[in-house]
Amino acid sequence: TPSYNIASIPGDGIGPEVVSAAIQVVEKLAKTLGTFQIEFTHIPWGTAYYKETGRYVSEDALDTLRKFDAGIFGAVGAPDVPDHISLWGLLLAIRGPLQLYANVRPVRTFPGTKCPLNTATEGIDWMLVRENSEGEYAGQGGRSHIGQKWEAATEVAIFTRVGIERIMRFAFETARSRPRKLLTVVTKSNSMRNGMVLWDEIATAVAKDYPDVTWDKMLVDAMTVRMVAKPQSIDTIVGTNLHMDILSDLAAALAGSIGVAPSSNLDPTRKNPSLFEPVHGSAFDITGKGIANPVATFWSAAEMLKWIGEKDAAGKLMTCVENVCASGVLTPDLGGTSNTQGVVDAVCAEIEQIKA
Numbered sequence: 001t002p003s004y005n006i007a008s009i010p011g012d013g014i015g016p017e018v019v020s021a022a023i024q025v026v027e028k029l030a031k032t033l034g035t036f037q038i039e040f041t042h043i044p045w046g047t048a049y050y051k052e053t054g055r056y057v058s059e060d061a062l063d064t065l066r067k068f069d070a071g072i073f074g075a076v077g078a079p080d081v082p083d084h085i086s087l088w089g090l091l092l093a094i095r096g097p098l099q100l101y102a103n104v105r106p107v108r109t110f111p112g113t114k115c116p117l118n119t120a121t122e123g124i125d126w127m128l129v130r131e132n133s134e135g136e137y138a139g140q141g142g143r144s145h146i147g148q149k150w151e152a153a154t155e156v157a158i159f160t161r162v163g164i165e166r167i168m169r170f171a172f173e174t175a176r177s178r179p180r181k182l183l184t185v186v187t188k189s190n191s192m193r194n195g196m197v198l199w200d201e202i203a204t205a206v207a208k209d210y211p212d213v214t215w216d217k218m219l220v221d222a223m224t225v226r227m228v229a230k231p232q233s234i235d236t237i238v239g240t241n242l243h244m245d246i247l248s249d250l251a252a253a254l255a256g257s258i259g260v261a262p263s264s265n266l267d268p269t270r271k272n273p274s275l276f277e278p279v280h281g282s283a284f285d286i287t288g289k290g291i292a293n294p295v296a297t298f299w300s301a302a303e304m305l306k307w308i309g310e311k312d313a314a315g316k317l318m319t320c321v322e323n324v325c326a327s328g329v330l331t332p333d334l335g336g337t338s339n340t341q342g343v344v345d346a347v348c349a350e351i352e353q354i355k356a
């Protein structure tokens, strides 16, 4: 039987709660099916580690991760550390340097969630593709005259032909793999006349290789309107690091809740291990209460299983999770009364019912 080694990076806040929940159900699944083996290795990176060592990750972090088949990540961010320190110390120190350039965020209405739009009669089913290695998250810029009246700061977005072309191809492939074969390329090429214009040019060029995909261009501001007013006209969306960060939270809310939204940080070349995480953050307001919704991390774990080659197991896990949600075992964010462990136990009981 195939065997996988997974890095587990629970991180901060509710991260450890939802990652532990996901490990419990994946281990239960592996044991029940008996078709694969999986081992999770705990990696203690996060704010506690930072307070002890002065670093959010170990010095050989990238090489450490390269030993694994994939990683599962919870969240990072603490009330007493500036967010740009914690995020650049951990999450953004992995995504860019490991070249996990495709961030894939499926969004659909889920049993137990409801789209708040009455324009979306059949719910929502979108695939968001986010450029995950450059753009507005290049981390370049600086400040001068700090504290003075004429202080100035720059935050420089960097867009490269290689970076745009690879995410554009990935997006067209993704659109092609879905029944509707529909892609919307989101930019802001009216006000941003360099990088965004390059995005438009590359989209037009790459599209020629995908005559079976119907595609259009949309400015990001107009796209927010379309997501609300004509949700059924959308299938796959591709855009920059920042634009898709914002649109993916909007999409999650329109599909019903951020508590179920998953995210895959992929290296499509498979040179480096990919990292799977919920879209949400450390949620200080509910940390330690045991009520975090684990479904986003379950779904992320299912995406991970799919990526490492356990497609069948991934599908079975999702069916079990959906059955549990449909049965009304839901955390308070979805209007339910269950706690995190209650959802874990219900999913494990559902897995128990699978006839392999």
Ligand code: NAD
Binding pocket: 014, 018, 074, 075, 076, 077, 078, 083, 087, 091, 258, 259, 277, 278, 279, 280, 281, 282, 283, 284, 285, 286, 291, 292, 293, 294, 296, 331, 333
């Ligand atoms: P957040 O996602 O942590 O929380 C937003 C709201 O959603 C909160 O009310 C929270 O209780 C709720 N929520 C989020 N996940 C939930 C879940 N699984 N179950 C139930 N409710 C849930 O966003 P924020 O408040 O903007 O950020 C808090 C911290 O997390 C900040 O430090 C931020 O930088 C960080 N953050 C980290 C990541 C990440 O590590 N991937 C992502 C986003 C934010």
Ligand code: IPM
Binding pocket: 087, 091, 092, 245, 279, 281
């Ligand atoms: C996300 C998060 C991160 C991002 C933050 C925490 C740096 O919001 O994964 O969506 O902007 O990428």
Ligand code: MN
Binding pocket: 245, 246, 249, 279
């Ligand atoms: Mn975000």
